[in-house]
Amino acid sequence: MIDERLEEQAASYAFESLEADEKASFESELAANPELAKLVDDLRSTTANLAHSAPARVPPPELESRILRAIQDEGRSQSSSGMPSWIPWALAAGLAICCGALLLGRTENAGSIASLRERIAGSEKQSSGLAAERDRALAAAREQQQQTSADQAEIARLNSERDALTRQVAELKQKEEALRVQNTTLAAKTQELGNKVTQLPQKSGLRDTQVLRLRSNMQSAPRASATVFWDAEKQEGMLYTVGVPPNGTDQDYQLWFVDPKFDKLVDGGVFSVGKDGAAEIVFHPKTPIASVKKFAVSLERKGGVSKPQGPIVLASK
């Protein structure tokens, strides 16, 4: 039994507004009381539903790539954070050895400076000859630089092409992912409908039921279908649709019986199909039906018509 005080605490807990001391005692109660835990889960779910009362806004398109980059950076920083602790000490020791070697070298170099000065004087004489050679080398370098610029432009163009292809690949992968999610949804629905179809005769009491499958005549939705369960004795039937396009606000789908006793189709009533392509209805004929040869569904104006005027979109064999 949950009293009002606990209910009040559960509601505050769902809004994360319990004070720290009250929260601690409530959480120990929660751990020992499954009924209270269920209430808290329910209230949290209800609280989350309040999110739907916020005016709908869309995040800017570039935010997605920014977040994906942040997550990649996060992943990299996590994988590189384990630097061994001996590395800074090894670096310090290496630097100390280098400093010692430089100090020794300084003393030896003082003697060499004098002889080097003599060699520099000799080299200066040779430098004028080398200047001409340098000019020739500079000209060759300029030529090479021009070639390099052309190569760089080509590399930039190829990089840009590669980036465009990478973006295309990413878009295709996203589409593939969306399709995969859609497939999973459809598979789950198909499974549910399969279960319903299996259980239907027992559940509905339709024992001697005629079962007919209606196939699509629509080029735009070739996989749309419907299943009809018809109990002639009760003059009652059930219709399930799968993958049927939603009708417009000024339209209705209309079900028709084909009974050889009548020279025209018999009205079975109108129905609507939502965005998920599924409908499930119980129907009764407007006129008593002796035997059904076929069922058909047409797309008509809102409210239906006395005989089919719109296209026949589904029909049994």
Added chain:
Amino acid sequence: MRENPLSGRGDLPTDASQRRDGSQARAVVDQELMRRVVRDEEGAFAAFYSRLAPGLFSVVYEIVRDQKEAEDVLQECFVQMWKKSASYEPARSSLFTWAVMIARHRAIDRVRSRQRHLRVGEAATLEAQVSPPTPLASADDLAEQSDERDRLRAALLQLADGQREALHLAFFSGLTQTEISAQLGAPLGTVKARIRRGLIALRDILEAAV
């Protein structure tokens, strides 16, 4: 399906049965999606983002009331959800509930942090930094969420005005119940009772609708 003029019985078929089918299918998809996010499969996080970002951004914006801050908070939320994805328990809550709770918590933290700064005299600077509001979503953006929104709007209209107001402040304002009591000029006990009764009534109405 909007109505069933064929049915001789009032209980068949209903919007509710289709909604139930839809929510079960969505739960299967959410579970599969989280399994793939946890395994860090390619493309899984992008799908996860597409599924949750619009709803979460709307909530976060409503709380922080600033475009740039809302973007920053949304980024923090997704990084946090990515880190915590392995701890998500589908048996305890839907993916939507889990994500909204994280987003709301982050957004309220941001508002409280901003208020602390305001208290130490940076009001003028922060006021100048507040960016212009983001545009509302288009009709196409809303289409997917419209069923849930309509259902919640209808449910909220069945609550007493005081309960509706208390729930809105408790969810979006980031105020404590004591602060809400001061803002509404009502005793704290009354505010707590309105929140409790309103939330339980809302749960019952939403459940009955399903």
